[in-house]
Amino acid sequence: MSVQIPLKTKDFYKSIFNKYDRNRDGFISINELNDIIESREYEEDIPPYCVKKILELHDLDGDRKLNFEEFYEMINNPDLQYVFGHYLNRYISWIIPRKQHPTTRTVTDGLYEEEYSCYPPAVGMVILSLVQIILFCIDEATEYNSTKSASGPCATIFIYEPRRRREIWRYVTYMFVHIGAFHLVVNLLVQILLGIPLEMVHQWWRVLIVYLAGVLAGSLGTSVVDPTVKLAGASGGVYSLVTAHVASIIMNWKEMSYPIAQMLVFIIVAGTDIGTAVYNRYVLDIDEHIGYAAHIAGALAGLLVGINVLRNLSVTRTERVIWWCSIVTFSLLMGACLVWNLAGKSYFPEEIWN
Template identity: 35%
Template structure:
């Protein structure tokens, strides 16, 4: 028998979009190796659940096949039944299928159940991913507030409202909330946009799969460790921006790959992307510190602290879909490493045994600090 051609059964006026039609026929021809226009349902399910065949089909079609195939209950899926499911799946947009596919790259293949596939397929951002969306809007709101409060245009690279009670001020380290709240302040609109774009792209998918509270802990852990690292390495510098939290979310992807390596799709591609990003980050830091004649104000230590937090906390807290003995050791090791590092950072920030290493405390009230700032710039 001849193989089925894309337009043979459905005709030239098929309501099925061409991109689904092509993928559907390719899958059918690979499964129907006897060319008798029917395939055992067991074969269909095994192909979709255990192999890469499902990666080539729209997620909506995979769901239809796993849930409703074999309408006449004879144990086989015939071609006409199959094309009806393809037509039903065609009501879903290609953009939605792209989102579903991206989300499922965060999940091992053996965990891609019908329920998870259906959740991603029907996901409408209502309610939206809680933490990443909340962080984004709060950071935008704070930026707009200080742009109005300073009564001057906020340029691409500043100025930063150094009088703000949120920014990390090295002379007010005793106000411990600043070790976290500095992430809400940004020095210029390019600083804000860069952080928001990266955290939204990398954080949303991870949050949809692993839950808002896990991503929240990873993000805040990076922000905290980033400020401690920057304060200890450069004790006289102000610190603003969510970059440490963004780096933490970025490198949490490495923890996700590590803990679910054997089942992850495109694991090598994801690993290579993270390595390339890491090399770029390290390369820029080395160039900026040692070779750039006009050094930027980038907090490289904060970035490093965020990355370390992301790798360790991410390995510990992200969902491990298939627990193995060595992964338990890795899990505990990551937790212990982070706790040790964060403890050292806190102790050194409180009692570093180097006289006059940190600047003297500024004990003026927050209101007075604001008045002094505007007096100096007037």
């Protein structure tokens, strides 16, 4: 077993211990530990759950206080290095900027940022991405370049095919099929980088509901707007994650640091891509074989479902109204698409029965 050699002497750490032992009782309580972690001497602000976890790991006698020996062990424990400098915390700090709080701060100021937690772990997007990679590899291994033509065994079963609309699983399973490696990699990167921060606050199952709503809305929306278009890829779900961030900002506006800046970032990203897609498709008449309607429908679903499903840390009367408006709007739009698919058979291509 390797042992880490302390970089400083015990006397050095004793002086730090005494500095933060505010009441001079020979112990550092959780509140005093929190003061250490959030001190301006540290480069990063550490969420409260990390403080609690550190205390649990090193409070050997269970009195919810650290004596000097426990404090010294905590400082020199290599297993806790990830807490103070892990790349995930750096990424979260980058994508969700934090305020440098003044001496006096409100109860809700920056509350949202304090909700980031790895417990339970954010595994939803990771597992989903692994499934997509496995199915892609199966298709590619079966026949060379089959993924570029969606002719592999998985693609054949899962792709959304308007002439096989009776096979209702295709309205969702097309998210597992990707046309080429570049298509797969782009979707994986976006859903990981945007999905995990959402899962760390709202838990993986809420984010998965939003994602699946975007996928389903993407296929139903495409069936109504572009009835002859086939669909492959997770873009409907990916776009739902983009606008889910917008939904989270709307419903947690007062609890967030810099909500306007965060809102602008996601609106610009989504608006630029969707605007370019619509312009290419309907103005320049460029046929790129891309289901633009799925992007737009997925983004709309992410916004409406995100408002309903994602956590709202402090509910106001206005937010209740927004909640009801979003659920009614989503239900009406999805209901209309379902009725259209069931009743408008002459609108769609003739179905294949073999």
